[in-house]
Amino acid sequence: MIKPVKHVILAVYAVICLYPFLWMIGTALKTSQDALANPQSPLPKGGSLHWSVFGDVWNKLNFYRFFLNSAAVSLFVIFGVILIYTLMAFSFAKFRFRGKKAIYYTFIALLLVPGVTTLIPLYINMTNLGLDNTYVGIILPMINGAAPFSIFLFTSYFRTIPHELYESAVLDGCGNFKIYYRIFLPLALPALGTIAILNLIGSWNNVLWPMIIVNDQHMFTLPMGLMYLDSSSFKKWNELMAGALITIVPILATFPFMQKTYVKGMTVGSVKM
Amino acid sequence: MATSKNKWVPYLFLIPGILLFLGVGLYSVGFSIVLSFYNWSGIDFSTARFEGLRNFRRFLLGDDPIVTQNFYHAVLHNAEIAVVQIVVVVPVALVLAFVLQNTKLASLYRTVYFLPMIVSGVAMFYVWKGLFEPSGAYNSLFHWLGLNFLTVPNGMLGSSSTSLIGIILTFIWGGLPGTLILYYAGLTSIDSSLYEAASVDGATKAQQIWKITWPLVKPITLIAVVQMLNGSFQAFENVYIMTGGGPAGSSEVIGTLVYRTAFLNNDYGLASAIGWVSFAITGALAIFSFRSFKIDI
Incomplete structure (x- = not known):
């Protein structure tokens, strides 16, 4: 292909990818009148940048609270997913026992149930347990939702660890639980990283479940904070975009790890096709 | 593979996961199946009425025309979301991946292209909502280019003839990078000596x-298509935020319909029934994806 054409194609697509981010940043730095009057421009009028909006959103509109809630939810989800499903995967990968296939495939099949189907009973269930407006109530269903892919990935990964390691540890008198956390867990660090990042993004962006189980504003997560800004009677685009920026910054921080992780995660799944 | 001396050991490792599954997953799935046969408006289940298949008849067979x-x-x-997305994303991603190969700035471009994928979420749906405003960036761009027939005076999301197009565009924006990255990883993993050897042997x-590129690109395409099918049929968040299913139901998807039926109309039985039919649809579609998730244990 002729070189200039090639670069035009690549550059045009790059602009399409980047423009929404530019518009978000530019609009956040406008005054609210400017944002309303000139939505087509990604640049604040007259070039003056109004940084104070971040302080307003963070303090007055309680985004620091939403941020803490989101961070707590994501951390507990990641921790729970890794703890619970590496344990299960270790058992699936290392032992022969009755009912193994049935249990394994039951969990994998959960992947196919659309989230919205079980939302209603989940809501009733969690409310009956008194878990509405609590971290536990937000977190448990998210951990359960991460089960299929996590079990699948951890099991595949544990099976690539040489069995001789397990056998020699047994000969040295090492118990199964000790083998799990002293040998298998450290060796599976790349898989743990993949699952951690995928669940960070998943739980950070999840809005459907928190929106149903939470109605107390103190328990809002960041995406709910955005919906709250959107629903107020005088929508201020600059505030909404400042909130949006606060929401995406932690996800952007995972960016350097994400590229490799994504390709690896997807290709582990296709190896056995 | 080991057989433990104590036959309970393998099960001990499963306990936390199974407890969570019983408490959160299985209960919900079971109760949701039961609910789909009842007429219930919430709060106290003793007020629920068993109605057999009436819920299913209401939305499948026209017992309730609306x-x-x-x-x-x-x-x-x-x-429509699934088909348009697949038809646009697969060829465009493949062409971009081809062009991206052997480009000097490939790693820079790749980083930029990856952004929409990981950041796509509620925050970005609000950005798109802003770009699609009547006097927003989308209309201004095509007005400036002189392509006035592409502008939508009422705003892309505000007109019932175009709201779904707006939704599909955000799907493509967020979905293209993932497919592109997979194709790019696949194409660059092909050893160039294979092509050299083939051309020495006189292959056109x-x-x-x-013979060389397609066999590698085929499984990647399958993964990408399955992902997009699943994603399209489980659509909820971008539709809910950008249009709420409107105007006049023009961008309603199963997800928003179930949500509205349950949480706004309090018709939990009907909502569960619709949910399970949508499960049957995604299940049928995802039978393909089982192949890619199969490992022998």
Whole structure:
């Protein structure tokens, strides 16, 4: 292909990818009148940048609270997913026992149930347990939702660890639980990283479940904070975009790890096709 | 593979996961199946009335014409999102991946292209909402280019003839990078000596693409298509935030229909029934994806 054409194609697509981010940043730095009057421009009028909006959103509109809630939810989800499903995967990968296939495939099949189907009973269930407006109530269903892919990935990964390691540890008198956390867990660090990042993004962006189980504003997560800004009677685009920026910054921080992780995660799944 | 001396050991490792599954997953799935046969408006289950298959008849067979119409429109919209997305994303991603190969700035471009994928979420749906405003960036761009027939005076999301197009565009924006990255990783993993050897043996460019490139690109395409099918039929968040299913139901999808039926109309039985039919649809579609998730244990 002729070189200039090639670069035009690549550059045009790059602009399409980047423009929404530019518009978000530019609009956040406008005054609210400017944002309303000139939505087509990604640049604040007259070039003056109004940084104070971040302080307003963070303090007055309680985004620091939403941020803490989101961070707590994501951390507990990641921790729970890794703890619970590496344990299960270790058992699936290392032992022969009755009912193994049935249990394994039951969990994998959960992947196919659309989230919205079980939302209603989940809501009733969690409310009956008194878990509405609590971290536990937000977190448990998210951990359960991460089960299929996590079990699948951890099991595949544990099976690539040489069995001789397990056998020699047994000969040295090492118990199964000790083998799990002293040998298998450290060796599976790349898989743990993949699952951690995928669940960070998943739980950070999840809005459907928190929106149903939470109605107390103190328990809002960041995406709910955005919906709250959107629903107020005088929508201020600059505030909404400042909130949006606060929401995406932690996800952007995972960016350097994400590229490799994504390709690896997807290709582990296709190896056995 | 080991057989433990104590036969309970393997089960001990499963306990936390199974408890969570019983408490959160299985209960919900079971109760949701039960609910789909009842008429219930919430709060106290003793007020629920068993009605057999009436919920299913209401939206599948036209016992309730409006609900039936809403349901089939929603399924159609999900299918449109899936088809348009796949038809656009697969060829464009493949071409971009080809062009990206052997480009000097490939790693820089790749980083930029990856952004929409990981950041796409509620925050970005609000950005798109802003770009699609009547006097927003989308209309201004095509006005400036002189392509006035592409502008939508009422705003892309505000007109019932274009709202679904707006939704599909955000799907493509967020979905293209993932497919592109997979294709790029696949293409660059092909050893260039394979092509050299083939051309030495007299293979034409077309034969090389057919015999060397395509076998590698095919499984990647399958993964990408399955992901997009699943994603399209489970659509909820971007539709809910950008249009709420409107105007006049023009962008309603199964997800927003179930949500509205349950949490706004308090018709939990009907909502569960619709949810399970949508499960049957995604299940049928995802039978393909089982192949890619199969490992022998």
